[in-house]
Amino acid sequence: MTALFHPDGTCNPAYLKLDLFCKGLRIDASCDLSEDAREIIRNRAGLGSGLELVIGRDMYTNVPVVEWWVQNSPYWLVKNGPSYEIWQETRPFVYEAYDDLAPAGRGPWVGRLDRAQARRVDTVTVPPEPAWYKQRTSSGKLMQRIGCLQGTYLGVYWGPRCQNWGPRGENEFCKFCTEGQNLGTHEEVEKSIADVLETVLAARRESRITFVHVNTGFLDSNDYWGLFAELLRELKQKTGLLLGLQAPPDADFENYRRFKKLGVNNLSFCFEVMDEALFKEIGPGKARRAGLQRYLDAIDFCANEVGFDTVNGEIIAGLEPVESSLRAIDWITSHGAIPTVCVFRPVLGAAYAKRKPPRVEDMLPVFQHFYRRCMEKGLPIGIAPNVKVSLIMLPEECRGLMPDPNAWRMKRAMLWLARGAFGAWFNQRVRV
Numbered sequence: 378m379t380a381l382f383h384p385d386g387t388c389n390p391a392y393l394k395l396d397l398f399c400k401g402l403r404i405d406a407s408c409d410l411s412e413d414a415r416e417i418i419r420n421r422a423g424l425g426s427g428l429e430l431v432i433g434r435d436m437y438t439n440v441p442v443v444e445w446w447v448q449n450s451p452y453w454l455v456k457n458g459p460s461y462e463i464w465q466e467t468r469p470f471v472y473e474a475y476d477d478l479a480p481a482g483r484g485p486w487v488g489r490l491d492r493a494q495a496r497r498v499d500t501v502t503v504p505p506e507p508a509w510y511k512q513r514t515s516s517g518k519l520m521q522r523i524g525c526l527q528g529t530y531l532g533v534y535w536g537p538r539c540q541n542w543g544p545r546g547e548n549e550f551c552k553f554c555t556e557g558q559n560l561g562t563h564e565e566v567e568k569s570i571a572d573v574l575e576t577v578l579a580a581r582r583e584s585r586i587t588f589v590h591v592n593t594g595f596l597d598s599n600d601y602w603g604l605f606a607e608l609l610r611e612l613k614q615k616t617g618l619l620l621g622l623q624a625p626p627d628a629d630f631e632n633y634r635r636f637k638k639l640g641v642n643n644l645s646f647c648f649e650v651m652d653e654a655l656f657k658e659i660g661p662g663k664a665r666r667a668g669l670q671r672y673l674d675a676i677d678f679c680a681n682e683v684g685f686d687t688v689n690g691e692i693i694a695g696l697e698p699v700e701s702s703l704r705a706i707d708w709i710t711s712h713g714a715i716p717t718v719c720v721f722r723p724v725l726g727a728a729y730a731k732r733k734p735p736r737v738e739d740m741l742p743v744f745q746h747f748y749r750r751c752m753e754k755g756l757p758i759g760i761a762p763n764v765k766v767s768l769i770m771l772p773e774e775c776r777g778l779m780p781d782p783n784a785w786r787m788k789r790a791m792l793w794l795a796r797g798a799f800g801a802w803f804n805q806r807v808r809v
């Protein structure tokens with residue numbers, strides 16, 4: 378049975394990552410995060426609102442620390458000499474205890490762990506803040522407001538505020554999202570191609586990034602080619618880094634062939650839920666401006682007509698019944714795309730901020746199904762060099778959640794070979 382500890386008493390990092398997404402982490406007074414940690418930057422629809430940690434060898438994890446429901450977490454971050462550790466209270470975790478908490482509360486939840494009533498789970502790494510975060514571009518902008526690390530890759534929001542947030546789209550934003558609040562406060566609204574390029578070069582120099590992921594919200598025109606072409610062309614030509622684009626479906630699918638010609642490696646479409654009624658309820662702007670079918674058509678077109686290196690369909694587990702998430706995974710994988718499966722995080726400021734986080738018991742079968750389907754379909758998972766994502770469980774990380782992690786030996790060997798070949802191909806082409 379998959380659990381936090383292996384039979385030999387060592388920690389299962391995959392389970393810990395998933396459980397931390399579901400429960401969050403409290404901070405023991407021994408910690409010195411202002412000195413040791415990366416600043417918490419609320420971006421990416423609010424999902425990047427947590428503390429960046431590395432679990433196990435290289436499992437980057439953005440752990441919820443400020444939301445009201447974190448008060449109920451049995452997990453604590455403790456500093457022991459120079460090392461950071463995760464501890465778990467030995468009291469039984471009671472999901473219903475959320476009912477007794479004030480959902481308006483705000484952390485970080487700092488206290489003093491009674492170690493006599495807890496057990497050590499594992500040592501973790503708190504990745505330091507890169508020096509380039511506090512550098513400024515030539516135009517004087519703070520680089521951490523241009524882009525930020527989400528694990529080991531650089532995420533950059535590009536374009537105006539998602540138009541689901543107004544001025545004419547009031548009340549049409551997605552109910553789990555806070556992008557409209559973050560842009561301008563945590564992220565720079567006005568940024569030039571030069572600002573982005575300088576930030577990318579600094580992140581490559583210091584943090585050795587290999588992948589730049591740009592995203593945006595809705596435009597009334599749905600002209601994402603017009604919005605991104607110049608930026609992506611410049612980034613590819615000047616850096617040769619891997620590029621990913623996440624945007625709503627373009628008004629003209631032929632533009633995806635042009636993105637491919639520019640050298641874009643990955644396309645990603647966030648439709649969040651497969652249940653059509655919930656799709657409309659959760660994202661009224663998404664439903665009005667595109668609709669679920671348009672998202673599915675875009676995934677199918679990009680994966681099967683254009684053929685990017687990878688195409689992702691992004692869903693949020695915990696926003697719809699488990700069976701519906703399984704159906705979404707089946708649909709995505711049977712169309713040649715790779716699911717990106719987030720765990721629903723009721724973040725501060727979102728319309729769904731006061732909801733309870735999902736139970737790990739419900740999430741486990743979703744992520745097991747995710748891994749199983751990726752392996753059965755022979756999808757190219759874990760190939761890109763040095764791309765560790767802290768906001769989600771990567772498909773290859775979900776192997777640790779399986780009852781038999783050693784299954785699919787041959788396919789895993791082929792993925793390993795493909796990773797080596799792709800890494801060599803990348804090293805020849807990267808220009809910086």
Ligand code: SF4
Nearest residue numbers: 539550551554556594
């Ligand atoms: S489309 Fe929805 S999730 Fe994306 S930025 Fe707009 S409101 Fe947020």
